[in-house]
Amino acid sequence: MKLTRSELADVWSVLEGLATDPAEIKVKGVGLGTAQGEVRLGRDGSGRLHLLVPIGLEEPLNEDKRSSGVHILKVVLLEEGNEVAFGDVVCLLPHLADIFHRLAAEMVEAIDDNPESPLPACRAVLDQWRELLDRAGSKFSRNALAGLYGELWHLRLLLEEDPARRLDVWRGCRGEIIDFRRGSSFLEVKVSFRREGRVIEIHGLRQLERPEGTDLFLSYLGVEESPRGESVPDLIEAIKGLGASSGEFTELLQAVGYEESDADQFEAVRFSVLEHRLYEVDDDFPRITPELFFGGEQPAGIVDVNYWIDLTNEPPIPLAASAALELFKRMAGEGA
Numbered sequence: 001m002k003l004t005r006s007e008l009a010d011v012w013s014v015l016e017g018l019a020t021d022p023a024e025i026k027v028k029g030v031g032l033g034t035a036q037g038e039v040r041l042g043r044d045g046s047g048r049l050h051l052l053v054p055i056g057l058e059e060p061l062n063e064d065k066r067s068s069g070v071h072i073l074k075v076v077l078l079e080e081g082n083e084v085a086f087g088d089v090v091c092l093l094p095h096l097a098d099i100f101h102r103l104a105a106e107m108v109e110a111i112d113d114n115p116e117s118p119l120p121a122c123r124a125v126l127d128q129w130r131e132l133l134d135r136a137g138s139k140f141s142r143n144a145l146a147g148l149y150g151e152l153w154h155l156r157l158l159l160e161e162d163p164a165r166r167l168d169v170w171r172g173c174r175g176e177i178i179d180f181r182r183g184s185s186f187l188e189v190k191v192s193f194r195r196e197g198r199v200i201e202i203h204g205l206r207q208l209e210r211p212e213g214t215d216l217f218l219s220y221l222g223v224e225e226s227p228r229g230e231s232v233p234d235l236i237e238a239i240k241g242l243g244a245s246s247g248e249f250t251e252l253l254q255a256v257g258y259e260e261s262d263a264d265q266f267e268a269v270r271f272s273v274l275e276h277r278l279y280e281v282d283d284d285f286p287r288i289t290p291e292l293f294f295g296g297e298q299p300a301g302i303v304d305v306n307y308w309i310d311l312t313n314e315p316p317i318p319l320a321a322s323a324a325l326e327l328f329k330r331m332a333g334e335g336a
Contacts, residue, residue: 003030003108005101008041015043022046022227022270025077032108034118039111040086041104046227046268049097051104052077052086053111053118061087061119065142067133069093070100070126072119087119089126093265096133103129142269143193145232148256149271150191150221151179152235156242161332165244169331173252177207178216185331186216188281191223198222198277198311205298205305208287215280217327220311220318222275229272233263277311277318278327285316 011028018026027040027050034054042050055061057076064072075088089107091100103125110121151172158180159165172179172189180187188207190200198220202208210216223229236253240246250260279285286309290298298305319327 002112003032003105005105008104008108009101011041012043012049015041016047019043019045025050025052025075027052027077030108032112034111034115036118037084039108039118042088044227046270048268049091049100049104051089051107051122053089053122055085055087055119057083057085059085064123064126067126067130069096069133070103070129072123072126087122089122092268096265099129099133103133143191145266145269146191146193146223146271147189148258149223149230149232149235150189150219152232152239153221153230153273154180154187154189154219156235156239157328158332159239159242159244161329165242167244167248167252170252173255175255177204180331182331184214185327186211186214187219187327187331188216189219189221191221193223193225195224199308200311201306201308202287203306205288205290208281208285209289209291210281217319218279218281218285220275220277220279221273223271223273226270226272229270231268231270232258232266233260234270236260236263276324278324279311279316279318286310 008030011030015026015028022045025042025044027042029038029040032039036056037054039054040050040052042052044050052075055074061072061074063074069092071088071090071092073088073090074085076083076085078084089104091097106129107122107125110125111118114121151170155167155170158169159167162169169180169182171181178186179189192198192200200220208216208218236249239249253260281287288305288307290296293299318324
């Protein structure tokens, strides 16, 4: 069976606007059968396009999130009161729709050739398209977009406690090694998608180096992609809504490579915060800094050092919620 990309696009057009909740997917069959049932096209309340390949309800699925714009996930939908599971090939970025139409058309043809193994056929097609998708997907990788989300999430917290709504507290966007600084308080933000454990990457020997006379803190933000979460454009609008200088904020966003004209392509990528833990980086905190080496300097010939630290177990012990709030209030109130 061969369906052209324009025929697939017509089906998705029919589904446009039918789903009102971001987590809801409205579907329509395309007349292509597999061993588990009919292949469907879908469109959710955020406007994202889906190619849905039936699988067994208890069948495990290795999700594929390697491409920034197209993922293969497992979803369970209700059809006439019954749960039906699918391998969901979903286009996350609206500006990739035309490319996704072509990709989906090739997947449909591959499924028709391999009805007993439809998902492996889809994976093979995705692998062939992966380089193009990653080039077209975004200047931000999934991790980079999550990192920007984490910084903006903290910026909003700080501005909410600062009546003057000063943006000078955000330093990472200005090329500094630390994400936030005001007065003697320094704050580094780390975002993680890990469901098990709290392992984070530290970039360089000086990222967790505490300048003399200052207090350094590390904020761990555990997140997941979720249609019910917030997008980077959501956070940007929230920060503007607090009354921060729009012109200055736009310049800071441009400094990290974010153009507000690109907001549409990031609107569909949403994150929910699963966990927030704040640590004081004191002498007992696990880290590698120049002072650990002879002479207190990075050894000659060592160009760069990145390393991973595991915060799964205690110690180190995170700050209590009241102490964390006090830090944000202090950073909001201190002089620049």
